[in-house]
Amino acid sequence: MEKLHSLSLFVNLLPAELAIVDEMLHERHYIKDEVIFDEGEEGKALYIVADGEVLVCRQGAPDSGRIATLGAGTFFGELALLDDAPRSAQVRAAKNSDLIVFFRDDFVSLLDTHSRIASKVARQLARHIGARMRELALKVGAHQHL
Amino acid sequence: MDQRNESGPIVWSAIIAATCLLLLVFQKLLWLVVPFLMGLILYYILYPAAQYFINRGMSRERAAVWTIVLFLMAMVVVLSFMVPWITTHIVDIQASFELYLGSGLLLLKRSLHALEANWSVFAKAHLAETVASKLQASENSIVEYVEPLVMGIAAWTPSLLLAPFLAFFFLKDGRRFKNFLAHAVPNAFFERTLFLLHEVDQTLHAYFTGLMKLAMLDTVTLAAGLWIVGFPNALALGFICAVLALIPYVGTILGGLVVVLVAATNFPDTPAMAYWAILLFIVARLLDDFVYMPLTIGKSLHMHPLVVVLMIFVGGSVAGVSGLMLALPLLGVVMVVGETISKVVTDPRLMARHRYSKELRRKLASADLL
Numbered sequence: 363m364e365k366l367h368s369l370s371l372f373v374n375l376l377p378a379e380l381a382i383v384d385e386m387l388h389e390r391h392y393i394k395d396e397v398i399f400d401e402g403e404e405g406k407a408l409y410i411v412a413d414g415e416v417l418v419c420r421q422g423a424p425d426s427g428r429i430a431t432l433g434a435g436t437f438f439g440e441l442a443l444l445d446d447a448p449r450s451a452q453v454r455a456a457k458n459s460d461l462i463v464f465f466r467d468d469f470v471s472l473l474d475t476h477s478r479i480a481s482k483v484a485r486q487l488a489r490h491i492g493a494r495m496r497e498l499a500l501k502v503g504a505h506q507h508l
Numbered sequence: 509m510d511q512r513n514e515s516g517p518i519v520w521s522a523i524i525a526a527t528c529l530l531l532l533v534f535q536k537l538l539w540l541v542v543p544f545l546m547g548l549i550l551y552y553i554l555y556p557a558a559q560y561f562i563n564r565g566m567s568r569e570r571a572a573v574w575t576i577v578l579f580l581m582a583m584v585v586v587l588s589f590m591v592p593w594i595t596t597h598i599v600d601i602q603a604s605f606e607l608y609l610g611s612g613l614l615l616l617k618r619s620l621h622a623l624e625a626n627w628s629v630f631a632k633a634h635l636a637e638t639v640a641s642k643l644q645a646s647e648n649s650i651v652e653y654v655e656p657l658v659m660g661i662a663a664w665t666p667s668l669l670l671a672p673f674l675a676f677f678f679l680k681d682g683r684r685f686k687n688f689l690a691h692a693v694p695n696a697f698f699e700r701t702l703f704l705l706h707e708v709d710q711t712l713h714a715y716f717t718g719l720m721k722l723a724m725l726d727t728v729t730l731a732a733g734l735w736i737v738g739f740p741n742a743l744a745l746g747f748i749c750a751v752l753a754l755i756p757y758v759g760t761i762l763g764g765l766v767v768v769l770v771a772a773t774n775f776p777d778t779p780a781m782a783y784w785a786i787l788l789f790i791v792a793r794l795l796d797d798f799v800y801m802p803l804t805i806g807k808s809l810h811m812h813p814l815v816v817v818l819m820i821f822v823g824g825s826v827a828g829v830s831g832l833m834l835a836l837p838l839l840g841v842v843m844v845v846g847e848t849i850s851k852v853v854t855d856p857r858l859m860a861r862h863r864y865s866k867e868l869r870r871k872l873a874s875a876d877l878l
Contacts (some may be wrong), residue, residue: 385568385683385684386683387689388690388691388698388702390695390698392695393865393869393872394868395868396695396864396865396868397696397861397864397865398695399699400857400861404701406699406700406702406703407699407702441791463698463699465702465703465706467703467706475559475562476562476563499565505792
C-alpha cells in the first residue's frame with residue numbers, strides 16, 4: 363500500500379481510498395527486452411512502473427527509435443484511460459520490471475462508484491498530460507501559449 | 509467496437525461441440541450446476557444493491573454481507589407466506605394434475621368434435637376418435653411420470669440453498685477471482701484477455717438481469733390479460749407462465765398449456781375462455797419477440813436467432829429439460845471463451861510476442877547453466 367501511495371498517480375489518495383483502488387490493479391512482471399505493448403495497438407490500460415525501467419520507442423526500433431526511458435514511479439499509456447486511440451509508440455522493458463496495470467473499464471467503473479477517488483486520479487492524470495504537453499510545446503517553441 | 513463477428517465455421521463448430529459436451533457433463537452434475545447458475549443469476553440481480561452500499565462508503569465485504577442478509581430476510585418473509593399454502597396443497601398435487609389433464613382432454617375432445625361437425629374432411633378422417641385413442645394410450649404414462657418428476661425436483665431443491673451462499677462469495681470475491689484468472693494469462697495476451705473478460709462479465713450481466721426484467725414484464729402482461737379475460741388467480745398464473753417462459757420457446761408453449769388446462773377445468777362449459785387464453789399467449793409471444801426482448805435481453809448474447817433455436821433443441825436432445833434450460837447461458841459463456849481464445853491465438857503478432865517472451869524467460873532461467 364505504501365508503494366502505491368508513493369506513485370504520483372495515487373499520491374493524493376487516503377489509505378481507505380488506496381485500498382479500493384488496489385483491488386482494481388493488476389501486477390505484472392516483465393523481463394528485460396519483453397514487449398509491453400506495440401505501436402498502433404488499441405490501448406485499454408495505463409501502466410505504472412513499480413520497479414525497474416521501461417523504454418518508449420518507435421515500433422521495432424529500440425535503439426534507433428528511442429523516445430524516452432521511464433523509471434520507477436512513472437506511468438505510461440495514460441491516454442488509454444481516456445479513449446480507444448491506438449498506442450503512439452512501442453514500449454519495452456529496459457530492465458526486469460514490475461508494472462501495475464490499471465484498466466480503462468475499471469477507471470470508468472471507479473468514476474461511477476467512487477467519483478471522489480476517480481476525480482483525484484483524474485486530476486493527477488490531467489497534471490501529467492499537461493506537463494507532457496508543456497514539455498512538447500517547449501520543444502517546438504510555443505511555450506508562450508502555455 | 510464489436511470484436512465478436514469475426515469467428516469462422518471452425519471456431520463455431522468447436523464452440524457448439526464444447527457446449528454439447530459440457531451439457532452432457534453438467535447433466536450428471538445438476539446438483540452443483542443448478543445452484544451455481546442460480547448463484548450467478550442472484551449475483552447479477554443483487555450486484556446493484558451491493559454497489560449501492562459500496563457507493564455509500566461500505567467496504568466490499570460489508571456490502572456483500574448486508575446485501576445477502578437483506579435478501580435472506582426478504583426470502584424468509586416471502587416463504588413464511590408461501591410454506592403454509594404449499595403444505596396444505598402438496599398432498600393433492602397428483603389429484604389436481606389428473607383433474608386438469610382430464611379437463612384439458614375433454615376440451616380437446618369437444619373442440620375436435622366441433623371441427624368434425626363443421627368440416628366434413630375431419631369427420632371422414634375420424635379425427636376426434638383417432639386423437640382420443642392415441643391420447644388415451646399416453647395419458648396413463650404421463651401421470652406415471654409426474655410423481656417421479658416432482659420427487660426428483662424436491663430431492664435437489666435443498667441444493668438450491670447453496671445459491672445465496674455462492675452469490676455472497678461472488679459479490680465479495682468476484683473481483684479477486686477476476687484478478688486471479690488474469691494472473692494466469694501470459695503478458696502478451698494480458699491486455700486483450702482482460703478486456704474480453706470484462707466483456708464476458710458485461711454480457712452475462714446484461715443477459716441475466718435482462719431475463720429477470722423480461723419475466724417481470726411477462727408477468728404483468730399475462731396477469732393483466734388473464735384478469736381482463738376473467739381468469740381467477742391471474743397474477744399467480746401470469747407469474748408461473750412468465751417463469752416457464754424463461755425456458756426459451758418451449759416455455760411459452762408450456763405456459764400456454766397450463767392456462768388452457770386451467771380454463772378447461774374452471775370453465776368447462778365455456779371453451780371460449782381457452783381460445784382467449786391461446787390468443788393472449790400469441791399476443792404475449794409477439795410482444796416478447798418484438799418489444800420486450802429488444803428492451804431487456806436485446807442482443808446481449810450476440811447470437812444469430814437460428815443458432816439460438818437450434819441450440820435449444822440440441823440442448824434438449826442432449827441433456828433433456830436441463831439441457832433446454834442450460835443451453836443458452838452455457839453457449840453464451842463457451843462462445844465468449846472460445847472466441848477470446850481464437851482471437852488471441854490467431855493474432856500472429858501476439859503469438860510472436862508470446863514466443864519471444866518465452867524465449868527470453870528460458871534464456872534467463874538457464875543463463876548460469878552454460
